[in-house]
Amino acid sequence: MQYLLSVIHDQAGLATPEEDAAIDVFNDRLQAEGHWVFAGGLASPSTATVIDNRGGEAMVTDGPFLESKEYLAGFWIIEAADLDVALRLATEGSEACNRKVEVRPFL
Amino acid sequence: MSGIDVREAITQAHHEEWARVVAALTRRFGDLDIAEEAAAEAFATAVQRWPADGVPPNPGAWLTTTANRKAIDRIRRESRRDDKHKEAQMVYDDDPREPVGAIDDDRLRLIFTCCHPALAMESRVALTLRMVAGLTMPEIARAFLVAESAMGQRITRAKAKIKAARIPYRVPSAEDLPARVSGVLAVLYLVFNEGYLATGPDTDPVRHELTAEAIRLTRLIRVLLPDDGEVAGLLALMLLTEARRPARVSADGQLVALDEQDRGTWDAALIAEGHRLVRERLAAAAAGEAPGRYQILAAINAVHTSARDMRDTDWSQVLALYDQLVRLDPSPIVALNRAIAVAELDGPEVALAAVGRLEPRLAGYHAYHATRADLLRRLGRDHESRAAYDKAIGLAGNTAEIAYLTRRRDHLR
Known part of the structure; x- marks a missing residue:
């Protein structure tokens, strides 16, 4: 079972060196214990571009699809047996990166 | 047959x-x-x-x-x-x-799944009443004054989340167990309280079917987790509260405060059972097991149900227990209840000062104004008391409590 752990943040700025170090330790653990699938940090929402090609003619919009104070700062995709395991990992991940984490199952 | x-x-x-x-x-x-x-x-x-x-x-x-x-x-x-x-x-x-043990484990699994912290509190309550207690959808909808379709959706959504997010069907690990048990007890206490002081304008003031259901489920958890002190504490708290139900609402539909209740109508069998549980937990506390909030609340209720009347109540014991509770749970509502014991020991003036300090956090809570109104009344400050009763009546939701507060207000000169 795979879960998306979205890192939610409400302030500008990237992770501090201390946060980066804690994230590295956490990532190493995910890999050692077989939970790791993929992870990454994202550039700020202002660097995003939205494409809408539903109408046959691609519309390009500068900026994120949703303007909000809270934004997606990064994510983990993890392998976990059930939600209890995923929630425990998300709890540790949130502490490591010092940001809120949303847990969502893949279909 | x-x-x-x-x-x-x-x-x-x-x-x-x-x-x-x-x-x-x-x-x-x-x-x-x-x-x-x-x-x-x-x-x-x-x-x-x-x-x-x-x-x-x-x-x-x-x-x-x-x-x-x-x-x-x-x-x-x-x-x-x-x-x-x-x-x-x-x-x-x-x-x-x-094997009987395995089946009992299944019921415990079911309870922990329905009360999983990843579900909203209202979903946990609805799911527990449906899946564990076996109440029908219309019964649950009526209990919480929501439309049947809305209650159906709430339960359907919760079940879909359990499936899609794979909420496990399992008794939690030892390290998670205390927090998860306290989550289950919170669900049961909420059901009990909604029964004991129903909030809706169109319901009976006391909903026996909900208090009875909460007690039944807590008894079941007590059988499944016999060594958990807080489970015993919550069961004792419910029994000692339920025991006073016959005296709680007058024939004309008014809430009857503790000092005016006919203690002869209290249920002696429930009190005896509650006292047994409290004694069991006191022995555990004496042996070094720190009591949780339900055990302390049960002990407070044991003091009340041991007294012949208001004056006979061991208020210093009640206050000592509230002091213990404040250390565990520094919420303003606990402080408000503590002030009621202070009023009996040190007089209404001291209590009023303590209550006044809670104003910023409790100004929207009817019991804050009702407590102030009563203290002001005892101090002869009728004008201020009347204003406080007015505020309490405006904020209260329980019909019998509104009737009681109105009578108290109208007795003021």
Whole structure:
């Protein structure tokens, strides 16, 4: 079972060196214990571009699809047996990166 | 066997066996939906068949077997569309001789799944009342004053999340257990409190069916987790509160405050049972096991139910227990209740000063204004008391409490 752990943040700025170090330790653990699938940090929402090609003619919009104070700062995709395991990992991940984490199952 | 006896047997089986049947089926089929539907069908079949065939010697086994068949029928119907190997997995098994311990574990699994912290509190309450207590959707909707369709959606959404997010069907690990048990107890205490002081304008002021259901479920958890002090504490708290129910609302529908209650109408058997549990926990505390908030609240209620009247109450003991509770739970509501004990020991003026400090956090809470109103009344400050009663009446939701506060206000000069 795979879960998306979205890192939610409400302030500008990237992770501090201390946060980066804690994230590295956490990532190493995910890999050692077989939970790791993929992870990454994202550039700020202002660097995003939205494409809408539903109408046959691609519309390009500068900026994120949703303007909000809270934004997606990064994510983990993890392998976990059930939600209890995923929630425990998300709890540790949130502490490591010092940001809120949303847990969502893949279909 | 007469028709009434059969109906009673079905009601009793429903009380005793519903959670067992749902829990066993959930473990076997891994699906709350199938378990719930099959259990409901099995009980419907019992209603049809038992009056003619007689009540089976082991109603629980009969219901589990029947529900298993119903579940397998449904899965067969659905798997005709799906791949065949699913059906091959379905091993038909109607052996009712399950080890008792394993079945009890299933009910505990069911409770922990329904009260999972990833579900919203209102979903946990609804799901627990449906899956564990066996209340029907209309009953639950009526209990919480929401439309049946909305309650149905709430339960459907919760079940879908359990499935999609894979909320486990399991007793939590030892390290998670205390927090998870306290989550289960919070659900049961909420159900009990809604029964004991119903908030709606159109409901009875005391809803016995909810307090009774909460006590029944807490008893079940007590059987399943006999060594948990907080489970014993919550059960004692509920019993000692429920014991006072006969004295709580007057014939004309007004709430009766503790100092005016006819203590002769209190339920002596419930009080004796509650006191036994409190003594058991006091012994554990003396042996070094720190009591949690339900155990302390139960002890406070044990002091009240040991007193012949308000004056006979050991208020210094009550205050000492509140001091202990404040250290565990520094919420303003605990501080407000502590102030009521302070008023009995040190007088209403000291208590009023303590209550006043809670104003910024409790200004929207009717009990804050009701407590102030009573203290001001005792100090002879009728004008201010009247204003405080007005605020309390405006914020209160319980019909009997509004009637009581109105009478108190109108007695002021």
